[in-house]
Amino acid sequence: MNDQLHAAPSGPIARLKGALAKPPPSPTVLPHDPLAATLTHADDRVRISHWLPPQAGVVPEIRIGKRWYSTLWLVPIGFVTVVGAIAVAQGIRETAWGKAFIARYPGIAQKAPSVDSGFPLWLRWQHFLNLFLMTFVIRSGVQILADHPRLYWNRDCTPGTEWFRFQRPVPRDRLWTAKDDAVTLPSWLGLPGLRHTIGLARWWHFSVDLLWVTNGAVSYVNLFRTDQWKRLVPLTWEVFPNAASTAIQYASLNFPIDESWTRYNGLQQLSYFTTVFVAAPTMVATGLMQSPAISNKLGFLGRLMHRQVARSVHFLAFGWYLFFIPAHITMVFITGLRANLNHMFAGRE
Amino acid sequence: MAEETEKSRAGYLPFALAMAAVGTAWWAASPLTVRHARKVQKIGTFMTGWLTALSEWWDPNAQLTEKDISPFFWPNGTMPHSAEYEALAANGFADYRLRVNGLVETPREFSLAELKAMPKQQQITTHFCIQGWTGVAKWGGVPMRHILDLVKPTPEARYAAFYSFAEGSDGGTYYDVHTLHNMRHHLTILAYEMNNAGVSILHGAPLRLRCENELGFKMVKWISAIELVHDYADLGAGQGGYNEDHEFFSYRNPI
Numbered sequence: 149m150n151d152q153l154h155a156a157p158s159g160p161i162a163r164l165k166g167a168l169a170k171p172p173p174s175p176t177v178l179p180h181d182p183l184a185a186t187l188t189h190a191d192d193r194v195r196i197s198h199w200l201p202p203q204a205g206v207v208p209e210i211r212i213g214k215r216w217y218s219t220l221w222l223v224p225i226g227f228v229t230v231v232g233a234i235a236v237a238q239g240i241r242e243t244a245w246g247k248a249f250i251a252r253y254p255g256i257a258q259k260a261p262s263v264d265s266g267f268p269l270w271l272r273w274q275h276f277l278n279l280f281l282m283t284f285v286i287r288s289g290v291q292i293l294a295d296h297p298r299l300y301w302n303r304d305c306t307p308g309t310e311w312f313r314f315q316r317p318v319p320r321d322r323l324w325t326a327k328d329d330a331v332t333l334p335s336w337l338g339l340p341g342l343r344h345t346i347g348l349a350r351w352w353h354f355s356v357d358l359l360w361v362t363n364g365a366v367s368y369v370n371l372f373r374t375d376q377w378k379r380l381v382p383l384t385w386e387v388f389p390n391a392a393s394t395a396i397q398y399a400s401l402n403f404p405i406d407e408s409w410t411r412y413n414g415l416q417q418l419s420y421f422t423t424v425f426v427a428a429p430t431m432v433a434t435g436l437m438q439s440p441a442i443s444n445k446l447g448f449l450g451r452l453m454h455r456q457v458a459r460s461v462h463f464l465a466f467g468w469y470l471f472f473i474p475a476h477i478t479m480v481f482i483t484g485l486r487a488n489l490n491h492m493f494a495g496r497e
Numbered sequence: 498m499a500e501e502t503e504k505s506r507a508g509y510l511p512f513a514l515a516m517a518a519v520g521t522a523w524w525a526a527s528p529l530t531v532r533h534a535r536k537v538q539k540i541g542t543f544m545t546g547w548l549t550a551l552s553e554w555w556d557p558n559a560q561l562t563e564k565d566i567s568p569f570f571w572p573n574g575t576m577p578h579s580a581e582y583e584a585l586a587a588n589g590f591a592d593y594r595l596r597v598n599g600l601v602e603t604p605r606e607f608s609l610a611e612l613k614a615m616p617k618q619q620q621i622t623t624h625f626c627i628q629g630w631t632g633v634a635k636w637g638g639v640p641m642r643h644i645l646d647l648v649k650p651t652p653e654a655r656y657a658a659f660y661s662f663a664e665g666s667d668g669g670t671y672y673d674v675h676t677l678h679n680m681r682h683h684l685t686i687l688a689y690e691m692n693n694a695g696v697s698i699l700h701g702a703p704l705r706l707r708c709e710n711e712l713g714f715k716m717v718k719w720i721s722a723i724e725l726v727h728d729y730a731d732l733g734a735g736q737g738g739y740n741e742d743h744e745f746f747s748y749r750n751p752i
Contacts, residue, residue, distance in 0.1 A: 178600065181722050181724040183660040183721065183722055183724075186669060187672060188665075188668060190733065190736075190743045193532050193533065193534050194532075198743075200666065279519070292629070303623065303632075303633060305567070305630040305631055306567070306569035323572060323699075325572050325574065326571040326628050326630055327574070339527055340527045340530035340531050341527045344744070346627060346628060347740065347747070348530050348534055348538070350746075351745070351747070354544075354548075355544040439752040440709065440750075440751060441553065441555050441557050441710040441752065442555070443625070444558065444559040444623070444709055445557055445559070446559075447559065450559055451561065454631065486508065486509070489512045490505055490506075491508070493507075493508040493509075493515065494505070496505045
């Protein structure tokens with residue numbers, strides 16, 4: 149029997165598999181190399197007892213010059229910035245200059261076209277699909293990052309030259325493989341949330357990416373097939389002073405008039421435009437450029453924008469989403485939740 | 498108009514349902530993936546296989562220059578530690594024989610000296626690890642197409658299986674499978690030199706594979722034998738390599 153020559157590993161499952169094995173598809177029946185007998189069967193699930201033991205990382209750090217700074221600094225810096233911005237914005241609104249500026253630029257560019265077709269069903273569904281799919285893309289993406297928790301601008305990846313990390317410095321007194329470097333993420337954050345599950349995370353990331361990109365491409369077509377694109381694309385320079393005006397009004401905690409059923413204010417339009425037409429294509433391009441086949445095919449561009457640049461830019465664009473998503477959700481909730489949800493989830497005013 | 502009786506609240510329910518869907522999927526995704534890892538691999542192959550198959554046929558040809566060579570190159574994987582390997586290493590691999598067999602007309606064994614006497618090819622290329630890091634090195638070795646010409650694959654041969662002296666992370670011999678198309682690529686070599694010196698034990702001595710349109714884990718280090726096969730379903734767990742079997746990696750990895 150040919151099965152004997154394969155010397156399948158023992159155990160009931162292996163024996164059953166051997167008994168059920170189809171005849172070899174090749175007409176030439178040859179015994180395998182003796183080493184084939186030393187190959188082992190594998191589980192169809194992740195068994196923790198056979199997996200890389202967990203290892204905690206550290207709070208993400210950014211290198212400026214030679215010093216590393218914890219990203220936790222962003223909390224007090226963010227707090228002081230917000231409080232300071234509120235004070236400054238309120239101060240501006242008390243000046244004659246500030247009053248005149250806001251009177252002249254109320255927040256919505258007056259030359260911007262008004263879209264009178266509401267929020268059609270396709271748009272509401274595509275918005276939902278987009279956010280639904282993005283949860284998997286983000287979680288699996290962070291899982292992939294955790295498998296080599298360092299970012300570089302150089303191609304060599306020499307320890308110490310990274311600009312971002314959530315892992316300790318590479319030990320110099322022992323052999324430290326790239327696999328040793330992988331860190332564990334909580335299972336609610338990473339997908340699937342065990343250390344060194346990059347194989348599974350990549351299936352999620354790439355499969356859902358394809359759906360997400362398809363949804364995005366159909367959205368682009370739909371946006372430009374209808375007049376909905378006019379909500380997102382700035383069509384007048386007035387958008388910029390109006391965006392500044394909107395920012396001042398929001399920051400002063402005295403919110404501008406909302407006409408989002410027909411027209412977004414300047415800040416909304418610019419941030420939505422950036423998300424849909426800048427960040428998303430950047431994500432797709434820098435994602436693909438991390439591939440060996442694609443990067444090696446791109447010639448000069450592949451050398452200039454090598455994988456580490458692509459990986460870092462991919463992460464920075466993700467940083468935009470990390471800023472945009474909570475800001476967007478917060479604004480949906482505090483600028484009139486009922487009306488906002490009516491627009492995007494019911495197509496009603 | 499001014500006495501509009503009640504404002505619409507039509508958005509609340511669809512929003513709540515949408516968030517429930519997101520929450521449920523979020524909660525279920527990780528545990529289901531851990532429990533049904535092989536299914537995730539299969540579904541992922543179904544969904545993205547066509548794209549990776551397509552990009553595998555691209556002709557990767559990027560080569561770099563001496564000044565691009567990385568001063569550091571991340572080590573990875575499980576080092577070989579068998580008595581057989583240690584004896585070979587102690588002797589400078591003088592007794593090493595590369596076995597090439599399977600679906601070939603003339604199975605052969607090559608010593609390192611014989612391999613070094615064959616046409617030598619040098620290339621400076623980027624190594625792409627699945628984990629995210631890269632490194633540039635100058636590799637020197639025998640073109641795989643030359644080996645294939647010597648052993649003459651039979652018409653049934655479709656894949657080359659590379660066996661390593663090292664074990665994988667969960668025990669059992671490390672191996673990986675490649676298409677003959679990839680093996681005939683002009684940048685696919687069996688490297689015995691790295692940066693003008695012999696490949697170190699850390700990086701795969703005496704022989705390691707270079708296949709420039711794939712990720713690093715497919716470029717088997719510490720090669721002990723190469724077998725040409727028609728199918729890889731009956732090797733290991735049948736997924737085309739150790740990490741494909743045990744860590745649910747993709748068999749095709751040009752991306």
